[in-house]
Amino acid sequence: MTSFIPSITLPALIFQNPAASVLFPIALGTAVGFSSQPKETQKSYMALKQPPYRPPPQVFAPTWTVLYGLMGFSAYRAYSVGFDPLASNTKHLLFKQGATLYSVQLALNLVWMPLFYVAKRPIEATVDIAALAGVTGYLTYVWGQVDSLAGWALVPYLGWLGFATYLSAGTGYLNGWDFSDKVVDATPSTKSKGTKFIDEKDN
Numbered sequence: 001m002t003s004f005i006p007s008i009t010l011p012a013l014i015f016q017n018p019a020a021s022v023l024f025p026i027a028l029g030t031a032v033g034f035s036s037q038p039k040e041t042q043k044s045y046m047a048l049k050q051p052p053y054r055p056p057p058q059v060f061a062p063t064w065t066v067l068y069g070l071m072g073f074s075a076y077r078a079y080s081v082g083f084d085p086l087a088s089n090t091k092h093l094l095f096k097q098g099a100t101l102y103s104v105q106l107a108l109n110l111v112w113m114p115l116f117y118v119a120k121r122p123i124e125a126t127v128d129i130a131a132l133a134g135v136t137g138y139l140t141y142v143w144g145q146v147d148s149l150a151g152w153a154l155v156p157y158l159g160w161l162g163f164a165t166y167l168s169a170g171t172g173y174l175n176g177w178d179f180s181d182k183v184v185d186a187t188p189s190t191k192s193k194g195t196k197f198i199d200e201k202d203n
Contacts, residue, residue, distance in 0.1 A: 022072035051170030120179035122172030
C-alpha cells in the first residue's frame with residue numbers, strides 16, 4: 001500500500017477549494033505547454049513519423065484542458081468525501097495516500113512534454129508516460145475506494161494516457177528513438193492546404 005508522504009504531496013489547500021483544485025492542474029498544464037514553445041512543438045510533431053490513429057496537433061490542447069479539469073474535480077471530490085466528519089478512518093487514510101499519488105502523477109505529467117519535444121528524449125519520455133499511466137491507474141483504484149465518482153472522473157484521463165503511451169512509444173520507434181533535427185519549416189497553420197506528416201504521400 002502506498003504511504004502518505006507529506007514532503008512530496010501538494011498542500012491540502014489545493015484539495016479543499018473546488019476552484020483551486022480544478023484550476024491548479026489546468027494552469028500548470030497550460031504553463032508547461034506555452035513554455036514548451038507551441039509553434040516549435042507543432043513543427044516537431046509534423047516532422048515526425050507517426051503511428052496510425054495519431055490525432056492532429058490541434059486536438060491536444062482542448063483534450064488536455066478537459067482532462068486536467070476532471071483530474072482536479074476528482075481530487076476535490078476525494079478530499080470532500082475522505083475528510084467528511086462521517087467518513088471512516090480508512091477513507092481518510094486512503095485519501096491521503098491518494099494525495100501523494102496524485103502529486104506524483106501530476107509531476108510526471110508535466111515533465112513529459114519538455115522531455116519529448118524540448119529535450120527530444122523519446123525513450124525517457126516514453127518511460128515517463130508509462131510510469132504516469134501506472135501511477136494514475138493505482139490512484140484511480142485508491143480514490144475509487146474513497147468515492148466512486150472520484151474514481152470514475154479519472155477514467156477518461158487514464159484511457160487517454162494509454163493512448164498517449166502508444167503514441168509516444170510508436171513515434172519513438174518509427175523515428176529510431178532519435179528526434180534530433182526533425183522539424184518542418186512551418187506550422188500547419190502557415191503551410192499550404194496540402195500539409196502532410198512526413199510519412200504521408202500525395203494521393
